[in-house]
Amino acid sequence: MRKPTIVRGPLGVLSATEIVFLLFFITLLIWSIAYINTHIPIVQNMNPRQTRRHVNDTIWQKKLRTTGFYMATSGNLCTALLFYPVTRGSSILPLVGLTPDGTIKYHMWLGNLAMFFFTTHGATFILYWALTNDLVEMLKWDMHSVANVPGEIAALLGVAMWVTVHPRVRRKTFELFFYTHHLYIPFMFFYMLHTGFAFFCMILPGFYLFLVDRCLRFLQSRRKVRLLSARILPCQTVELNFSKSPSKLA
Numbered sequence: 191m192r193k194p195t196i197v198r199g200p201l202g203v204l205s206a207t208e209i210v211f212l213l214f215f216i217t218l219l220i221w222s223i224a225y226i227n228t229h230i231p232i233v234q235n236m237n238p239r240q241t242r243r244h245v246n247d248t249i250w251q252k253k254l255r256t257t258g259f260y261m262a263t264s265g266n267l268c269t270a271l272l273f274y275p276v277t278r279g280s281s282i283l284p285l286v287g288l289t290p291d292g293t294i295k296y297h298m299w300l301g302n303l304a305m306f307f308f309t310t311h312g313a314t315f316i317l318y319w320a321l322t323n324d325l326v327e328m329l330k331w332d333m334h335s336v337a338n339v340p341g342e343i344a345a346l347l348g349v350a351m352w353v354t355v356h357p358r359v360r361r362k363t364f365e366l367f368f369y370t371h372h373l374y375i376p377f378m379f380f381y382m383l384h385t386g387f388a389f390f391c392m393i394l395p396g397f398y399l400f401l402v403d404r405c406l407r408f409l410q411s412r413r414k415v416r417l418l419s420a421r422i423l424p425c426q427t428v429e430l431n432f433s434k435s436p437s438k439l440a
Contacts, residue, residue: 207286219267226263251322258314265307269381270393272300273400278407280399298355305352312345341384347377 247255274282275293283293319325331337351373354360360367378397382390416433423429 207288211286215271219264222263222267223260226259247322251318254314254318254321258311258318261307261311261314265304265311266385266389266392268300268304268307270396272297272304272393273396275300277396277400277403279403301355302352305348308345308348309352312341336386337384340380344377344380344384347373347380351377 274280275296276290277283278290283290316325316328319327328338328342331339351371354367354370418431418433420428420430
């Protein structure tokens, strides 16, 4: 690890490179919010039926709805970067002096931020629909705009993963955390149905690289190895000795 710049901070030990990337991320997040703020009127006017329905909204109701868009955009940005830190075979991480083991914390930060933004996004729109007597929107699956039902399913899957990543749950029942984390596959599928494929393409590169990396790691893990011995040390640690492959002995 590079020489730490911040040792006792809310995010733990950080190097100068990590601080620079953190500032870049904050700048990108602010820019994305400013960008969506400029284009929200365009997005809202793409569906004339929706525009007519919200023409009588009060100012605070419009602000509440706009806040929901902000949260969705911020969560989408976090999701776009979410899979890069856990793509172990990527050549991007070594270029900036990072290792796969050392980047897990970035994945955790981005995941927590994404779920915070997505949960706030969903809660904001549910509150908006409740206050405007329009809760029936929760049951609609619009084929030409945002589909709400897949978004709600994706939110439930995301919350399930979010709950099980808590250190207390992860350490005591690691199997629960491990298998629940595989819900990212249906989560991404319903997320795509919720936003549409065009919007989903914004987060597709990182997700695609992660899937390729997972496939390669799966193929590599199929190679059989020979266990020579196993014993339990006095400290209750299990020691395993494997035979080396002939190629490594040469």
